[in-house]
Amino acid sequence: MGVEQKLGNMGVVTTTLEQTVNWARTNAMWPMLFGLACCAIEMMAAQAAHYDMSRFGMELMRASPRQSDLMIVAGRVSKKMGPVLRRLYEQMPEPKWVIAMGDCASCGGVFNNYAIYQGVDEVVPVDVFVAGCPPRPEALIHGVLTLYEKVKGEKFKDLAADVK
Amino acid sequence: MEKSLETIVKDLQEKFGIMYEEFRGEVQCMVKAENIVEALKTLRDTHHFELLSMLNAIDYYPQTSPRFHVVYQLNSLSKNLTVQLRVAVNGDQPKVPTATGVYKIGMWREREVFDMFGIEFEGHPDPRRILMPEETEGHPLRRDFPLGYEEPQFTFNFEEIDLRKPYAKE
Amino acid sequence: MAQLQEVSVEQFKHLVSERALTGETMLLNMGPQHPSTHGVLRLLLELDGEIVVNCIPDIGFLHTGIEKNMEAKTYQKAEVMTDRLDYMNPMGNNLAYCMAVEKLVDLDVPPRAQALRVILTELQRISSHLVLIGTWGLDLAAMSMFLYCFREREQILDIFELVSGQRMMTTYMRPGGLWRDVPVEFETAVRDFIKIFPKRIDEYEKLLTKNPLFIDRMVDIGYLSKETALSYGVTGPNLRASGVNWDLRKARPYMGYEQYEFDVPVLNEGDTYARYLVRIEEFRQSLRIIEQALNKLPMGPVRSDNRKFVPPPRSEIGVSMEALIHHFKLWTEGFHAPDASIYSAVESPRGELGVLLAGDGGPKPRRVHMRTPSFDNLSVIPEIVKGHLVADLVAILASIDIVLGDIDR
Numbered sequence: 066m067g068v069e070q071k072l073g074n075m076g077v078v079t080t081t082l083e084q085t086v087n088w089a090r091t092n093a094m095w096p097m098l099f100g101l102a103c104c105a106i107e108m109m110a111a112q113a114a115h116y117d118m119s120r121f122g123m124e125l126m127r128a129s130p131r132q133s134d135l136m137i138v139a140g141r142v143s144k145k146m147g148p149v150l151r152r153l154y155e156q157m158p159e160p161k162w163v164i165a166m167g168d169c170a171s172c173g174g175v176f177n178n179y180a181i182y183q184g185v186d187e188v189v190p191v192d193v194f195v196a197g198c199p200p201r202p203e204a205l206i207h208g209v210l211t212l213y214e215k216v217k218g219e220k221f222k223d224l225a226a227d228v229k
Numbered sequence: 230m231e232k233s234l235e236t237i238v239k240d241l242q243e244k245f246g247i248m249y250e251e252f253r254g255e256v257q258c259m260v261k262a263e264n265i266v267e268a269l270k271t272l273r274d275t276h277h278f279e280l281l282s283m284l285n286a287i288d289y290y291p292q293t294s295p296r297f298h299v300v301y302q303l304n305s306l307s308k309n310l311t312v313q314l315r316v317a318v319n320g321d322q323p324k325v326p327t328a329t330g331v332y333k334i335g336m337w338r339e340r341e342v343f344d345m346f347g348i349e350f351e352g353h354p355d356p357r358r359i360l361m362p363e364e365t366e367g368h369p370l371r372r373d374f375p376l377g378y379e380e381p382q383f384t385f386n387f388e389e390i391d392l393r394k395p396y397a398k399e
Numbered sequence: 400m401a402q403l404q405e406v407s408v409e410q411f412k413h414l415v416s417e418r419a420l421t422g423e424t425m426l427l428n429m430g431p432q433h434p435s436t437h438g439v440l441r442l443l444l445e446l447d448g449e450i451v452v453n454c455i456p457d458i459g460f461l462h463t464g465i466e467k468n469m470e471a472k473t474y475q476k477a478e479v480m481t482d483r484l485d486y487m488n489p490m491g492n493n494l495a496y497c498m499a500v501e502k503l504v505d506l507d508v509p510p511r512a513q514a515l516r517v518i519l520t521e522l523q524r525i526s527s528h529l530v531l532i533g534t535w536g537l538d539l540a541a542m543s544m545f546l547y548c549f550r551e552r553e554q555i556l557d558i559f560e561l562v563s564g565q566r567m568m569t570t571y572m573r574p575g576g577l578w579r580d581v582p583v584e585f586e587t588a589v590r591d592f593i594k595i596f597p598k599r600i601d602e603y604e605k606l607l608t609k610n611p612l613f614i615d616r617m618v619d620i621g622y623l624s625k626e627t628a629l630s631y632g633v634t635g636p637n638l639r640a641s642g643v644n645w646d647l648r649k650a651r652p653y654m655g656y657e658q659y660e661f662d663v664p665v666l667n668e669g670d671t672y673a674r675y676l677v678r679i680e681e682f683r684q685s686l687r688i689i690e691q692a693l694n695k696l697p698m699g700p701v702r703s704d705n706r707k708f709v710p711p712p713r714s715e716i717g718v719s720m721e722a723l724i725h726h727f728k729l730w731t732e733g734f735h736a737p738d739a740s741i742y743s744a745v746e747s748p749r750g751e752l753g754v755l756l757a758g759d760g761g762p763k764p765r766r767v768h769m770r771t772p773s774f775d776n777l778s779v780i781p782e783i784v785k786g787h788l789v790a791d792l793v794a795i796l797a798s799i800d801i802v803l804g805d806i807d808r
Contacts, residue, residue: 306643
């Protein structure tokens with residue numbers, strides 16, 4: 066017999082601390098404005114009224130890295146832009162996640178040449194890759210929900226291992 | 230070509246000794262590098278060609294003299310005419326006098342030609358690279374510059390390329 | 400990975416005034432990641448309080464090496480890269496490239512394909528101006544403008560998806576015509592759009608055009624004179640707002656534009672407000688062109704039948720030996736172009752989009768140069784921004800309508 070059956074519908078919920086913290090993180094994740102190229106336009110379309118992303122907690126896009134938790138790298142990253150990306154990533158406070166949106170951010174896309182990083186995971190560690198050129202707004206939202214699944218499965222002992 | 234364009238091309242031929250050819254309805258004139266600034270000034274002031282729409286270069290790599298052609302496309306808005314001037318440049322130490330005194334579009338377009346091909350423009354007020362980072366060596370759009378192609382990872386070579394790929398640290 | 404370049408005043412001594420060297424004015428970096436710069440553009444501002452004394456743009460953060468990459472592919476495969484140059488106008492880029500290839504190899508385009516190309520290009524022009532007006536309102540703190548404009552844009556993207564299967568990077572126009580014919584629902588979809596759009600333009604005008612805040616921030620800001628514009632190579636709506644009547648659709652008509660009746664809006668004031676009014680009027684003229692083209696749409700094939708350059712349909716390959724050989728040559732090697740160069744230009748929503756295409760007798764191009772309008776439009780910013788406040792700089796940048804993919808290629 067668990068505690069839930071004793072309490073019934075008294076309006077009390079039992080849960081673990083991990084689940085609460087993860088639930089709070091997913092419900093109000095603010096992305097940082099990092100639209101570089103064509104995928105940025107589809108990201109703006111996903112934020113606009115037709116495919117609303119605010120339903121999933123991303124009410125606003127913060128331009129400052131100090132106030133955001135998620136970086137959606139939307140577009141192709143050139144060799145001149147790489148150090149800027151890394152510096153912005155280091156300025157974001159923990160916990161932080163990265164979504165690589167589009168083919169160019171995931172693997173270099175159509176452009177296999179001297180000027181583009183072949184995948185943004187050569188610069189920052191990536192959690193979710195979203196494929197497409199550009200991915201439809203629905204595909205981006207699917208990527209965001211996949212990230213939420215990943216965050217809900219995070220455990221404290223993994224985070225504690227990072228702290229040295 | 231039309232009558233008015235023919236008179237203009239004949240005028241340029243008398244003053245600067247250019248050679249011209251027509252291809253698919255366009256007129257392309259070869260001008261020598263020393264005469265290009267005077268030719269542009271004549272076209273702008275005497276013949277009312279107000280707009281220089283394009284300034285770029287073509288690399289004919291295996292042949293080294295001339296190796297580059299710098300191409301100028303001029304438009305006359307009042308008369309609705311267009312003409313193309315080309316300057317042939319050699320492969321080693323390529324130099325062309327700058328057109329920024331005549332058309333200000335040269336400020337950025339000549340920097341781009343220098344960045345991509347290595348052609349120096351004498352007298353340009355701001356000769357820096359514009360598209361590539363400052364410390365780049367070499368000029369990307371030359372035909373002998375490598376493309377930088379990376380082998381795609383399939384399942385049969387996945388591990389060996391994975392070991393070489395520079396993944397980011399946390 | 401390269402380190403971030405630290406900038407010191409010595410590098411820009413020849414571009415800033417002497418007051419910067421003594422420290423009287425401040426050098427501020429409006430960096431590549433900024434909500435108001437419409438892309439990855441870096442501006443080095445020399446500020447005296449809030450007033451801009453000098454502005455030095457630093458571009459190249461989105462340099463993709465498209466021109467060099469196109470030299471390594473055949474003419475048909477290189478078209479895929481042209482979509483991604485000016486990503487607000489992919490159909491227009493396809494059109495410019497296909498027209499250049501058709502001029503180089505002397506290929507004809509059937510009239511039905513020409514009319515459909517005109518309809519799709521004008522729809523793309525409306526979509527590009529919608530994004531501009533939406534983000535312009537967002538920059539000047541009118542956020543509802545952004546939501547309204549994107550609602551209309553979704554309807555246009557639905558039409559593109561109906562026709563080609565992709566919302567943005569369609570690659571629908573191919574050398575010789577179009578990839579395939581439009582489905583039956585195309586005409587109803589476009590007519591629905593033409594019916595509702597004029598009322599929406601009136602809605603936008605009610606929101607912004609007579610709004611005193613908007614007028615205050617835009618009239619007499621960023622004056623661009625006719626001579627400066629022509630000398631710097633500015634084209635498109637920016638040039639037409641400074642008093643020069645130059646539109647390539649009227650001056651050098653292509654794809655049958657001479658059959659359609661439309662006006663070209665030209666204003667003389669040359670300030671930011673004039674550039675806004677020119678674009679609102681272009682909405683209405685584009686609708687006129689679309690309606691006339693749709694009414695006159697001829698029947699017929701949508702792709703040329705010159706089998707040396709255009710692949711044969713699958714049905715023919717089973718019956719004809721020549722069709723099989725043409726298919727084989729085009730797919731394995733590609734068609735050959737003569738060893739010459741041409742220049743061909745179209746009118747994109749930003750200005751003159753030209754292509755310098757040089758062949759070398761083989762299946763791959765020797766040089767493809769896209770003369771993109773935003774590069775030259777941006778180069779005029781240091782001239783027109785002097786003496787204005789930083790907030791005005793934001794409004795001026797929005798009015799010039801730059802797309803960084805166009806600039807850095």
